[in-house]
Amino acid sequence: MKILIVGGGMGGTILANNLARRLVTEMRGGKVKITMLSASDRHMYQPGLLYLAVGRMTPDELYRDQASLLEPGIDFQVDPVEEFHLDKNEVKTKSGKVHGYDVIAIATGSRPSPEDIPGLAEASEQFYTEESAVKMFKRLQQFQAGRVVIAMGVPHKCPMAPLEITFMLYDYFKDRGLADKVKLHYTYPIGRVHTLENVAKWAAPEMDRLGITYETLFNLKSVDPAKKVIKSEEGTETAYDLLISIPAHRGMQVIEKNGLGQRGWIPTHRHRLNMEGRDNVFVIGDTTNLPISKAGSTAHFEAEVVGENIAAMVKLGTPVRDYDGKVFCFIEAGKDRATYAMFDYQNPPQPKPPTKAVHWFKLAYNKLYWASARGLL
Amino acid sequence: MANRRTIDARGSFCPGPLMELIAGIKMAEVGEEIEILSSDKGSANDIPEWIKKVKHEHLGTEERDGVWHVLVRKTH
Numbered sequence: 001m002k003i004l005i006v007g008g009g010m011g012g013t014i015l016a017n018n019l020a021r022r023l024v025t026e027m028r029g030g031k032v033k034i035t036m037l038s039a040s041d042r043h044m045y046q047p048g049l050l051y052l053a054v055g056r057m058t059p060d061e062l063y064r065d066q067a068s069l070l071e072p073g074i075d076f077q078v079d080p081v082e083e084f085h086l087d088k089n090e091v092k093t094k095s096g097k098v099h100g101y102d103v104i105a106i107a108t109g110s111r112p113s114p115e116d117i118p119g120l121a122e123a124s125e126q127f128y129t130e131e132s133a134v135k136m137f138k139r140l141q142q143f144q145a146g147r148v149v150i151a152m153g154v155p156h157k158c159p160m161a162p163l164e165i166t167f168m169l170y171d172y173f174k175d176r177g178l179a180d181k182v183k184l185h186y187t188y189p190i191g192r193v194h195t196l197e198n199v200a201k202w203a204a205p206e207m208d209r210l211g212i213t214y215e216t217l218f219n220l221k222s223v224d225p226a227k228k229v230i231k232s233e234e235g236t237e238t239a240y241d242l243l244i245s246i247p248a249h250r251g252m253q254v255i256e257k258n259g260l261g262q263r264g265w266i267p268t269h270r271h272r273l274n275m276e277g278r279d280n281v282f283v284i285g286d287t288t289n290l291p292i293s294k295a296g297s298t299a300h301f302e303a304e305v306v307g308e309n310i311a312a313m314v315k316l317g318t319p320v321r322d323y324d325g326k327v328f329c330f331i332e333a334g335k336d337r338a339t340y341a342m343f344d345y346q347n348p349p350q351p352k353p354p355t356k357a358v359h360w361f362k363l364a365y366n367k368l369y370w371a372s373a374r375g376l377l
Numbered sequence: 378m379a380n381r382r383t384i385d386a387r388g389s390f391c392p393g394p395l396m397e398l399i400a401g402i403k404m405a406e407v408g409e410e411i412e413i414l415s416s417d418k419g420s421a422n423d424i425p426e427w428i429k430k431v432k433h434e435h436l437g438t439e440e441r442d443g444v445w446h447v448l449v450r451k452t453h
Contacts, residue, residue: 116403155400159391191423195393217430219399233431248400262404270385291389291397325388345388 001032001314004099006081006091007107008038008066010046010373011285011299015105017375018307020071026314027073034073035101037093039080041066044130045369046157047296050164050332053127053136054172057366062130069373081108084258086281103280103310106266107303108255110157110286110294114247117153119223124245127165128157139242140172145181146241148173151220151230153248154189157286157294160341162186162246163194163203164332169244170210171335183211185238187218187230196341198351199331206333220245249294251287265289270345271322273306282306292345293327300372301326330362338362381410386420387444394420395427398449402433405451410436413447421445 003019005012016036026032043066051057067076083092090100112128114121125136150166166186173182186193186207192200193207193214207214219233223243231237250256251264260266260275267276268288275281284306285299292298302323309319325345332338333354340358341349371377384401386394394415405411415421424447425435436448 154396155392159396189399190393190395191426195396196391197419217427219431235430248403270388291384291386291392291394293391327391329391341391343390348390 001026001102002100003032003034003310004091004101004104005034005036005107006104007109007285007287008036008040008043008076009107009109009285009299010296011107011109011287011303012036012038012105013043013066013069013373014300014303014375015107015284015307015310016074017069017071017373018304019310020074021375022307022311023314024073032314033075035075035077035099036070037077037079037081037091037099038066039078041078043069043373045366047369048366049127049130049133050161050168051366052130052133053165054140054168054335055137056335059130059134064370064373069370071375080254082254084254084260086260086275086278089280101280103282103313105282105284105306105310106255106260106275106287107284107299108252108287110249110251110264111253112157112247113153113250114245116248116250117220117222119225120153120220120245120247123223123225123228124151124243124247126245126247128247136244140169143182143242144178147183147185147239148242148244149185149187149230149238149240150244150246151187151218152189152246153220155249155294156246157249158329159195159293159295160199160329160331162188163199165244165246166212167206167210167334168332170212175335179211183213185240186212186214187220187232187238188214188216189219191216196349196351198349199341202339202351202353203333249286255287261287261289270325272309272319273302273323282310290325292325293329295327295329296369297328301328330358330365332359332362380406380408381412384411384413387414387416389415389417393417395423398424398447399427402449402451407451407453409451411449411451413449415445415447416443418445421447424449
């Protein structure tokens with residue numbers, strides 16, 4: 001059986017390693033071949049960008065060589081897919097190679113799309129790429145006083161990021177002795193400060209306590225860089241001196257170009273994780289259109305289910321497990337405290353008040369991530 | 378009959394049904410109907426409130442077997 005994994009991020013990497021362990025005998029016997037096609041020879045720890053943006057990590061800490069994370073026997077090629085021919089069970093890569101497969105897993109991820117909002121790309125600082133996060137930190141260093149506005153588009157990768165960056169910015173300016181001169185103003189698309197009700201219940205009073213103002217039901221419509229004003233779909237506007245944005249995301253262009261899903265999101269079965277209508281096409285992580293967090297942990301738990309199921313298809317001829325919608329997210333509540341949220345399709349999260357211990361565990365996880373990607377955690 | 382798309386946001390806690398609708402409405406054409414499925418009663422109340430605020434059209438809400446079906450038309 002030829003298993004093709006498209007994408008070398010969190011989901012693709014965990015899946016490849018999970019399969020290589022489960023199918024080691026079949027791989028040695030030549031019955032199974034696992035190939036991974038990726039756009040990069042490096043693997044980025046994306047949650048690290050949040051820390052990079054406030055000067056708590058450096059770029060080199062974000063990366064490992066992708067090949068070093070993969071189990072022996074996995075055929076890893078830096079040659080991104082450009083064409084999907086799902087009716088023929090084939091893909092064509094940038095180099096022109098054609099790869100056939102029996103089973104394919106698509107884990108190409110998502111990308112920030114600030115260009116969807118007029119004025120946003122040029123007017124705001126962002127932290128969803130290495131380049132933009134470094135630029136944002138340098139801008140923060142120069143900022144001495146004024147109104148910092150946090151605004152976002154929907155959907156965005158990591159639904160905790162808006163709150164995390166807000167509290168981390170507060171601590172950043174406080175540490176510089178600028179708490180009285182820099183005023184933070186947080187905007188959010190729905191009628192409370194976070195989509196998780198229990199998170200909103202602690203975050204709003206915390207913002208009140210710190211003097212962070214907020215405006216809910218604010219969906220970013222446009223930015224006027226000349227007047228330094230952002231406008232909402234709801235008809236309101238607010239002025240800024242420094243605009244920090246969490247742009248709306250799209251799936252990757254290759255998904256849109258190949259007609260696999262509008263805005264790059266592939267219609268995916270919520271339990272089986274196959275592309276709707278195609279039993280041998282699995283979708284993992286941000287690439288799905290599922291109504292759950294676009295986050296590394298989602299990709300992680302989905303990859304484990306898909307790994308178990310593809311291995312079972314090899315050994316038993318049938319999948320064995322459903323994905324239950326499990327997600328686990330840390331929530332940084334400043335520079336030295338954090339909490340977490342864990343939930344699935346049936347069970348809502350019950351986050352506890354932030355503590356230093358959870359923050360320390362998050363810092364540990366920033367290193368443990370690499371064991372997680374290898375499938376060891 | 379107008380084109381209709383369905384957003385299945387059952388079991389969605391994060392980002393949640395309203396966020397799914399906000400994202401989904403961008404992908405719809407003007408005049409298109411969007412049916413959003415939610416297993417959360419709170420969202421069944423929040424969605425019409427937001428629809429009214431941004432001046433789309435709330436066509437109705439029904440509960441069937443513990444799932445709220447909220448129907449919206451994109452107007453602009």
